[in-house]
Amino acid sequence: MELKTKQKNKKNKAINICLDKNEILTPNRLLILDILLGSEIPISAYDINALIKNKGKNLNISSVYRVIEFWVKLNVVHKISFLNKYMVCDNTDEKHTHITNICTSCLSVIETCNKSMGLDLEESSKKLGVILSPDVNIEIPIICHKCQ
Numbered sequence: 001m002e003l004k005t006k007q008k009n010k011k012n013k014a015i016n017i018c019l020d021k022n023e024i025l026t027p028n029r030l031l032i033l034d035i036l037l038g039s040e041i042p043i044s045a046y047d048i049n050a051l052i053k054n055k056g057k058n059l060n061i062s063s064v065y066r067v068i069e070f071w072v073k074l075n076v077v078h079k080i081s082f083l084n085k086y087m088v089c090d091n092t093d094e095k096h097t098h099i100t101n102i103c104t105s106c107l108s109v110i111e112t113c114n115k116s117m118g119l120d121l122e123e124s125s126k127k128l129g130v131i132l133s134p135d136v137n138i139e140i141p142i143i144c145h146k147c148q
Helices: 003-020 027-038 045-054 061-073 121-128
Strands: 077-080 085-088 098-103 109-113 137-142
Touching: 003 027, 027 045, 027 061, 027 085, 045 061, 045 085, 061 077, 061 085, 077 098, 077 137
Parallel strands: 098 137
Antiparallel strands: 077 085, 098 109
């Protein structure tokens, strides 16, 4: 599938999630979503802010963070804590534990889930006497096949 088509599909899905949850789509929310969709690697809030300024708009960094957190709350965007950057989720419908594999060399991201990786995290957690948080996103630093 062509990159532009994928981005358009992700944007439509994000908008539908927003509307289904009775949230308001503001110009700033759409602008930042478009910037996130246009980035092939995770991007920082400061990089997003710089891109906004390059477009001739002025948005303070706290507003950028608020908008990003809005999309994170809707599970449309992932915060990659390992990098302190953000990216649009490839599979917002994921019902298993979401796993984000981040190449420490090129910053490419491979999204998957515990089931497709053959990991039984629920059972392992039970053995420890705990349960996983339902909206957990596990980050695994990797070296991708291109960088090996």
